[in-house]
Amino acid sequence: xxxxxxxxxxxxxxxxxxxxxxxxxxxxxxxxxxxxxxxxxxxxxxxxxxxxxxxxxxxxxxxxxxxxxxxxxxxxxxxxxxxxxxxxxxxxxxxxxxxxxxxxxxxxxxxxxxxxxxxxxxxxxxxxxxxxxxxxxxxxxxxxxxxxxxxxxxxxxxxxxxxxxxxxxxxxxxxxxxxxxxxxxxxxxxxxxxxxxxxxxxxxxxxxxxxxxxxxxxxxxxxxxxxxxxxxxxxxxxxxxxxxxxxxxxxxxxxxxxxxxxxxxxxxxxxxxxxxxxxxxxxxxxxxxxxxxxxxxxxxxxxxxxxxxxxxxx
Numbered sequence: 172x173x174x175x176x177x178x179x180x181x182x183x184x185x186x187x188x189x190x191x192x193x194x195x196x197x198x199x200x201x202x203x204x205x206x207x208x209x210x211x212x213x214x215x216x217x218x219x220x221x222x223x224x225x226x227x228x229x230x231x232x233x234x235x236x237x238x239x240x241x242x243x244x245x246x247x248x249x250x251x252x253x254x255x256x257x258x259x260x261x262x263x264x265x266x267x268x269x270x271x272x273x274x275x276x277x278x279x280x281x282x283x284x285x286x287x288x289x290x291x292x293x294x295x296x297x298x299x300x301x302x303x304x305x306x307x308x309x310x311x312x313x314x315x316x317x318x319x320x321x322x323x324x325x326x327x328x329x330x331x332x333x334x335x336x337x338x339x340x341x342x343x344x345x346x347x348x349x350x351x352x353x354x355x356x357x358x359x360x361x362x363x364x365x366x367x368x369x370x371x372x373x374x375x376x377x378x379x380x381x382x383x384x385x386x387x388x389x390x391x392x393x394x395x396x397x398x399x400x401x402x403x404x405x406x407x408x409x410x411x412x413x414x415x416x417x418x419x420x421x422x423x424x425x426x427x428x429x430x431x432x433x434x435x436x437x438x439x440x441x442x443x444x445x446x447x448x449x450x451x452x453x454x455x456x457x458x459x460x461x462x463x464x465x466x467x468x469x470x471x472x473x474x475x476x477x478x479x480x481x482x483x484x485x
Contacts, residue, residue: 186271186345186349186364187270187271188268188269188270188271188274188349189268189269189271189274189349189350189351189356190267190268190269190349190350190351191257191261191267191268191269191351191353191354191355191356192267192350192351192352192353193258193261193262193267193353193354193449194258194262194354195267201262201265204262205259205262205263208255208258208259208262208457209259211255211457211458211461212251212255212256212259214461215247215248215251215255215457215460215461215464216248218461218463218464218465218468219244219245219247219248219460219463219464220244220248221464221468221478222240222241222244222464222467222468222474223241223244223245224481225474225477225478225481226238226240226241227241228477228481229477229480229481231473231476231477232473232474232477235298235309235313235318236295236298236299236302236417237473238318238322239291239294239295239298239318239321239322240295240467242291242322242325242326243288243291243292243295243463244463244464246284246287246288246291246326247460247463248460249284250281250284250285250288250456250460251456251457251460253277253280253281253284253355254277254281254354254355254456254457255456255457257269257277257354257355258354258355261354269356271341274341274351274356274361275337275340275341275356277355277356278337278340278341278356278357278358278361279333279334279337281355281356281357282329282333282336282337282358283329283330283333283334285329285383285432286328286329286332286333286383287325287326287328287329288428289383289384289387289388290324290325290328290329290383290387291322291325291326292387292391292421292424292425292428293387293388293390293391293394294321294322294324294325295421296390296391296394296395296418296421296425297321297390297394298313299394299398299417299418299421300394300395300397300398301313302417303398303401303402303414303417303418304397304398304401329383332379332382332383333379333383336375336376336379339372339375340358340361340362340372343361343362343365343366343369343372344365344366344367345361345364345365345366346364346365346366348364349364351364352448352449353448353449353452354449354452354453355452355456357448357452358376359448360448362376384429384432384433388425388429391425395418395422398418401414402414402415416470419470420466420467420470420471423466423470424459424463424466424467427454427455427459427462428455428459431451431454431455431459432451432455434451
């Protein structure tokens with residue numbers, strides 16, 4: 172803890188800045204971690220930018236499915252850029268302090284983009300539902316204007332509530348420690364530092380999580396229940412395989428994101444540990460965005476064809 176970081180008034184500590192402990196316990200691996208995270212960030216930027224470029228340039232990819240995929244790739248770049256550059260700066264400079272305002276800003280953008288990801292994954296499942304269950308009406312239902320509205324709603328829908336939640340978290344009084352046992356400002360480690368009874372704040376976190384995670388996930392489950400039912404009714408194995416291949420990539424991404432995020436936020440506070448939280452957060456904040464371009468490109472023939480056309484264009 173650094174001098175001047177905490178001003179004590181009575182029994183309440185007025186914290187002016189936090190210390191992100193991050194990976195400070197791995198002192199012998201700082202150079203290695205910096206190299207690994209730098210490579211991962213480059214892969215995320217290049218992979219997702221490539222998908223955005225392909226969906227914009229290739230006429231074969233001018234479809235609602237790829238419009239949403241382009242939005243999703245843009246979201247992944249923004250999402251990982253909230254945390255990963257800060258991790259790299261902390262490792263390179265070994266200065267792990269972050270001001271109260273910067274911490275609040277990071278948390279706010281992290282929550283907003285997390286909500287956008289939940290909404291956008293639900294919208295993408297709805298797109299696959301319409302494509303597979305109502306193929307003859309797909310173009311009529313998924314009109315460009317509707318697609319734009321669905322994408323805009325996904326990006327903007329979580330902003331007011333997540334700003335409110337960020338304000339609520341930082342209205343807490345924090346105790347004498349200002350050390351966050353995490354690599355970015357997240358809700359669970361911040362609540363751990365709070366003084367007094369935080370049960371009301373924890374309840375509000377669960378309510379917001381139900382709204383922005385469980386409700387979209389329920390819509391995804393409903394969509395895929397109908398999709399699987401429709402696929403199983405197809406007369407040929409080839410037809411079933413082709414239909415399932417159009418949504419398998421999205422389903423895999425949903426499992427990766429929701430699986431790790433739900434374990435992080437829905438397990439009891441008493442079971443939280445810095446090491447486990449850090450590992451789970453690494454998975455859904457950094458590793459999943461790195462895998463997503465590979466999942467969508469390697470499992471999608473149209474994306475592969477567009478990539479080949481771009482690479483071997485004469």
